[in-house]
Amino acid sequence: MAFVEEGSECPYVPLGQWVGWDEYFKSLSKSTRKKVKHNTNRLNKSGDIRYEHKLLTEDDTFSFAEAKELERISKKAQKIDILGLVGTKNSIFQNELQSKCTFQILLSMLKKDNELVSYNYGYIYGNVYYFYNTAFSDKEKNNSPGMLIFKDLVSYLFRENICELDCLRGATVNKNRWANYSRIQQNLYYLRNSPSNFLYILLVFKLRPFIKNVAFYLFRKKQL
Secondary structure: OEEEEEEEEEEEEOHHHOOOHHHHHHHOOHHHHHHHHHHHHHHHHHOOEEEEEEEEOOOOHHHHHHHHHHHHHOOHHHHOOOOOOOOHHHHHHHHHHHOOOOOEEEEEEEEEOOEEEEEEEEEEEOOEEEEEEEEEOHHHHHHOHHHHHHHHHHHHHHHOOOOEEEOOOOOOHHHHHHOOEEEEEEEEEEOOOOHHHHHHHHHHHHHHHHHHHHHHHHHHHHHO
16 A cells, blocks of 8 residues: 655755846845845954865765764754764765765865864755755854855855755755745655554544644634
8 A cells, every 4th residue: 555645845946047146145035135144244254264065975084074073063963863974874874875976965064264164965966956964063153154054055056057956854944044945745655454554544644634634723713
């Protein structure tokens, strides 16, 4: 038996819709443009700032190790059990990916005085960039380093003529700042014919959607 259910929201940016970075940046909200310019100026005054965008290979272990260490010590690691790069299984998985040639791994880095303060890690395949993971230094959080590295990443994608930025699942505040479009992830389930699976189907695909719809209706009614 196969069942499909709607999953998480997946923001994306169809980069080809704009002539270039400048036109796209002007399409963003005034508050985002103002915050980007303000934090860029403040960060530039605090030290030597450099952006790097590197296509990783299995031999490029230093930059990958820097990104893993930044994620490991970040406040994000204190809140989330499963991280993108840290951990033995994740490290092996990412190292295996770096040895393949079917797609490219892009590591975008923001460094201050030669110290990594934020990064974005993703994949380029079929002229689409898939945003997978990010982390930033907590001591620089007042300068919004996560937002600034994302800004420079999007600018880089325009320069490289990448046609789309896919933020993958999870409509976070930072993703929605840059992406005004979204898709819904589809979860596909294959189940064997058995009494326990029939019960699972009843609970997950029948009862749960009904409860969610009723709860949403009651919430909207209360708001009105």
